[in-house]
Amino acid sequence: MSMAQTQKHRWITGQTHADREAVYGAGDAGQGVFFIEAHRQLRGPYTAAGELLRQLIPTVQQRWPELVERHVVEILSLAPELRAVVPTSRETLTSIAIPEERTRFYARARTLRLTNGVIELLKKLADPARMGPLKLVFENAGDCEHLDGEFFATILRRAHPAQIEVTLSTKPEIEQEMVREALEKYAERVEAPATTQHQPASIETDVLALAKRFVQSDGISDRAEEIAAYESLTEEQRQALHDERADELVARDEVTLGLGAIPWHRERGSSTKAAILALRTPLDYCLNMGFYESCLDFGLRGRKFVDWSDENLEMMWAFTTKSTNSLAALGRAEEAEVLYNDARAHTDNEVILMQAAYATSMLYTRHRQDRDHSTARYWINQALDLAAKVSDEKGRIFRTVFYNNGLALVEMHVGNIEEALRLVTDGQARLNEMLGENEQMLHRSVLMNNKAHILSAMKRYEEALSELNEVIAIDPNYPEYHFDRGNVFSKMDRLAEAINDYTHGIEISPPFPELYYNRAAAYNRMGETQKALADYSYLLEIEPTNLDGRLNRATLYLEAGETGAARLDVEEGLAQDPQHAQLLCTLGLIEMAEEHPEAAEKALRAALAVDETLLEAYANLSVLLFEKEDAQGAVEVLTAAIQHHPQAAVLYFNRAWALQALERYEEAAEDYTQALELGSEEAQEIYFQRGVCLLELGLEEEAFADWKRHLASGESPYLDTIQQVAPVLTNL
Template identity: 25%
Template sequence: MTFVDFLPRSNRVRIVEAAAGPARSAYLQQAVRVESRSGTRGWCLNVDLEVGGPWAGLNTWLSEMLPDLLRQAPDLVTQHDYELAMLLPTVVRRIPVRNPNLTDLSFGAERTRNYAADRAYRVVHGLIDLLTAWHARSRAERWVLALDGLDRAGSLVRLLFSEWLRRCGDRLPLTLLIAVDPGRAADVETLFPAFPASVQALRLPTDPQDTTAPGEYTRRMVALEACIGEDPLEMEANLPALIRGWDRSDHPGRADLYRYEALATYTTRGLYADARVYGEAILPALERSGTDRTRLLNTYVKLYNCLVGLGEAEPALELTSRALALSPEPRQALTWHYLMAMLHARYLPVRDVALAEHHLDLGLREIEKADLTRHERLFQTAFNRNGLALVRHFQGRRAEAIALCKTAFDDLDAEFRPDEHQLHRSVLIYNIAQVYDAMREPDEATAYYSRALALDPNYSEYYNERGNVYLRTGELTLAAQDYARAIVLSPPYPEVWTNLGQCQALAGLDDLAVRSYSRALDLLPGQGLALLGRAQCFDALEQLQDALSDYTAVLELDGPDPMVLANRAGVLYRMGRPEEALADLDHAIALDPTSEELQENRAIALAGVA
């Protein structure tokens, strides 16, 4: 069977179920060759997580395209340097990331903050922007991507192709040819709800038994390790190959050393869902053996970070309880009491600040008992008291929260060199800013946000949050400047674009606000605030059909609201539909019967009906 016999060419998503192996790969390659005869550009990508890691297929594809990008679109390479470095670790030798922040630059004991899970989602959307812009620059009529093993891909690869079609599928000439194991088509069809897939099962030869001797794999892996040496970039780039190769060698246990390295590396990058796969693969053996408690506890810490990053607090609680039972040494126990406190203060569905404080106090006692250097003790105490500051903030004891953070900062500032614990110092100052922000003391809040930015000038979120303070105080120019800087410093995220839209709308820049709100909604549909803001701007611009669509979407999303119903009624009335306007106003008045303005508007609508 040739590809032309296979599936309707009109389908953007075409899925074939067939056994994995050389025959399936050859089938996809033939499919790409057939498609390319019409001038279409095509690629065949193996996206199996086991084969290529969290960015499997995408990394090889971007590596292949990079020379052309550098020649023909160097501005895109510069704009998306962060995303490229995430996929291609060694690329930073040629294309250094322009704006690394302290979270990027801090390692080991210095790294006291992990990224939220949405940081990885931002990278996905930045890559979509890069690929879409490159498609436009390359003037290709159509791209065809054959994705071998999408059912085995990591979470971010699946997300990228799902979101790329959602965001651009209506206008981008892109076709996905997807190969999955028999019976797995339904697993990937759900990724493309707006593009019904054509599915066909094929009988192809199964994957032949690997006849390579284990000793040959050992030889190859030893040679690869020698090539990598102590280079951390090469290590990260080759982790999937090392795991896969040692698994097939005559020393398969060595693969777990690299799974642990993958867990540590990908957790640091914020790739929590995919990092977790590696941690859960090595955990049973570590727990059974009981011979390497340090590595077991370190694995627990990294899995804890994955679980809380993914919002799975209950499993994190169970894991933390196990870890505490295995941590009789004060140096170990102090960490687990802190992490338990954060679960009860921040992550569990029911907050228990008293229990969080109890664990912080227990952690402080372990710090006092532990065999630590003076500087280690000072830092651990400052870190613990920052946790207590969070508890005090939740208790409404905000002056105490500020005092705790200030004391911790002053202690670090007095005892450590300026280049030591910069990240945690910036976090302490940022936390003070957040407390002042919650107290609605804008001058103090902006002053401390500015101090945090002086310490970590490339952290996008600091600009976004200082911009929010300026927005509330009506300093729209300063707010817009901060939002613009936040946008430059990070792959795209919807919150900052919504905030910029709010700022532009308040400044009367309705056209610009519509663009910003639309960008936010492109990144994350179904945001009520962005939809409402855009509806109001469309309303002001007399783009009535667009305003009607957005007001309706807000009501469907958030339920009936008197103000939104009244606004939609105004649009309907101006569109010559007074009966519908009257119905909306009747509904609004039923929700808010004391509003004189609604009654007046109803009288106008009623006159229009008459």
Template identity: 30%
Template sequence: MNTITIDADRRLRGPYTLAAALLDALVPAALQHRPDLVAGHDQEIRLAAPHLGPVVPRRERTLAERVSQAERILIPGAGRTLRAANGLAEFIRDHLAQAGPLRVVVDNLGAADPTDVELVGVLRRRVPAVLLEVVEGEARPRGGALRADYDRYRDEGFHHAMAEAGLEELRDLDHDDDPERWWTLLHRTAAALVAIECEDAARDLYEQARRVSTEPVHRATVACSIATLLVRHHDPARRDPDDALAWINEAITITSLLPDARERAFHLGFDLNAKALVEVRLGRPHAAMALVEAAIELADRHLGPGEHPIHRLVLHANKGQLLANLGRPDAALAEYALAIDADPGYPDYYLDRGNLLLKLGRLDEAEADYESAMRAGPPFPEPYYNRAEIRYARGDLDGALADLDYAIELDPGFAPAYVNRAGLLVALGRLDQARQDAERDPADPYLLCALGQVEAAEGRPEEARKAFEGALARDSRLAAAWAGLGALDFDEGAIGAAVAGLSRAIELEDTAEYRFNRAVALKAAGRAGEARLDLVRAAVLDPDDEDIKAALTA
């Protein structure tokens, strides 16, 4: 086994110091023997080791790579580095499977950037030890400040590095010495602190800016940023949409008065879009729609055809989400198409459109969008989780299970996948494994519901009822729990209670399965006419289900 030693101290190269050195050792050989493998992971390799860009084949440039700094308003979220770590792990695993095993001694792991710490965890979890052994070496960190590569930190979503380096410089930088640099650095640092869930520290910076700056655009940006913080705080108990509304109105008041039409169109449109989010949190989707449409109209009227393309695609994507929630799917699909056409390399909007297509029963199109999201960049769990639902609906239980297994492998903290996998394992009769998933978090109502399914399948109705009722105590709108109770009531001969439980489930989520089960209960109650209506509706919801066809024929 070959051995290499790498110094992971973040002060050498910043984020992905370890990853870049590891890629330096592996990519040249991979380019010789598996150029397709390198090309298949070009985004994550370029992200971690930008100096390798000239030799790494590029699949497609994203819109963000083609616009100016001022137009790069869509900053990657905190989860992007996990996607990159998974992509790098798969590249390293597949390369070493051909090139042979490797031992990596990592010096100064304790001084590594969080991106490298995360990568080491993913490598140890996902690359077999027979191929890669990562061990900790010496600890002699060099100390000093992190290099100030602010554009890279902001653009690539390296939020910890942006926060660390930004705070360090802000300690010695006075607003009056260089107002624009001070403002840009403060704004980027505060945004990074929000991304890493340090909202109190971010708020302190915003308040500092309010005490110092009198520039209208800057004050409006601070007000908008505080409003967004208040509706997106990582702790739901600290969200305050009413206070956010006051802050975003202050921002809009300022940007509405900007004298330059083009500057006003962009900044006011940005603030209107932010207010739409506040209105959504306040339960007013129609008001949110009007705001987004006003922002689009501003852009169309006052910005040039190629100006601020990312701002425009975000507006169209947000309009698509609102239209979908307002029950206008065709219009929503048209908006999603505009966003995707503007940047085919951005995966998340494929996911949003796929979810809408799935709700509409257009499974082939939804599957195509999920697979486009899979191809667009490093792997992440959501498209696999959603494709599993399509595979399950088609009766491909093994394929659905493989997708859910992979989703959990990519992110062991992705709770929804455990819920669906537990239910699928129940359907496959693998109850011990289903129980392991269902008991992962006893406070999660969805997992409690899955546990109820396990208990029912194992013939323990009292324990199943306790689990379903526990789920409803935490979330009274959980349709699967109501359906589970209805099934238990039916088995115990309480037909009226069964109909009531299944009716409540259908009110919350109208599915073919719930309609079919209520039809069975209604027939047992002597209500054959109502039962047939449920079967007719079930056939509309799932026209390929053989049990529904047989029941209708009978």
């Protein structure tokens, strides 16, 4: 077995930090070796990955600044304190929008892009020409925040231990399933022996000192005597220690401490007001950054400190609506609606009711599994009615335009595309008339982009390009706009320009799977098969569950005759989704290419059992049956296929061929005629074969007319036959 198959990362488990540390040896730090505390209470999202960057980047900035510039988005998203070290940033209208103008939030998938970008940076640094092999040890990794869990699961899968050796140190049980599964698959488990015994304190003065040590650890110490001492204090004593520690951390003025330890201490301190403010700050930050699991956590924690009274209304709504935004982004729309209903039940504040109505509409038209556009229309109309009551003219117009943009989405979903375009176009005009040149630029850019999507759907591509060109001019670093413009170019068959846009999007963004997928498709259409394969391969490295990418790569391998590689992709895909009809169909094609007819038939019939409309499976199964001399079976398969695809010329052509073999010439001639009327690409072949059928039916004049058309279409493989049967045609 190769090293790649046998070498693994390390998973050290033990009940206490001291037991685990005795195994991995924290004193062995040196060049390329990093020890990171990963407990979520310290800095919240990206506690571990952010600390790794805080330790790495000052050196990297000095020695390889080009790497920092390439990955600046990832670096500053995970470790914002590094703005003091990193001199540049690739800002967008989304990232710089003031809170009052923040009308767009990042996609949930963005955090995985950030993680993959950091891993790309680490792999570049682990090159022998730079830092060489890295060893990363993460303590308390089982108590990490969700986004560090995403980072751990991804780096364990993507990093080869010979290049980047990852050690996760955890308690025996791990809550996060994705971390546990990655460790079980990619790491060798080492159980640390229990070697430490901590004795409870016996002197009262020791108790206070020990309790303070626990608080100074920000609650992550697992030393029994410290925990016992802390629990033995009065509530007032504990609150005083938490207040003191929170004040110390605030004085350090580090953003990410406000996402972890500071709110944790304030919640346990003496001031409810301080706790509320300490939870509100990270609530806003995490929503703006797209850290939705953490935002939801802060929102639910904040709701415990406030109620719907007039005094707390603004804070209660902030904690509620940002929790619901996070739930929607996380695909938990039903839970979000419960919170909106709670708000409606407890307040008649028209601003809150207006915002809740709009957001509920978006749940029904965009986020719910069981979308209901009629209900979405009801709620958006409620929002518009309330917006009409806003006394401030500027606020009223902006809210109306904003909600009409939501209504345009509903109209798109129900097929009223012209009305959607009207709503967005009118909104643009009203904002341009009302606002100053630099006001609400984010939402104005959103309207431009939405209008481009509508125009593209209407196949008004030049107009869509005009909108996208304008929005890119004002927000050049937002990669989604280059992705969207590339898609329009692709629809126009301007593939080189599409590839340029996809490539630029790749260059300014953390790894963005859809850019690689669409660029691969464009390369394939241009005949650049190797470049397409490279993009699909990288796509599957960063997103191995992308079944469309896996299917497309398998198809390219199959077309190149690399059936073994194609089979590996298909089998991997079917392991994820055994009922994937197109993968089953491709497996059938692989079996056909490798001359395994029984296995091929089984796979193709399995594909049709999943999707009885799958044209490719019908067509290939009919060919397979015909080659097995089962022409009647081929006819039956094609007859079933035509019921689902009455406009598919290839099905009539194939059935005609099978009917002809069964000497059912009249039916065959009718199918050949139907294939011609549907624009078959096999016209020359059809003219000859229909002529054969007509001859068998005694219709010589019509048959020779078809053969004449056949000969006029180009060089004929049937020339000898025609010369023998109708020499007069070849002498014309």
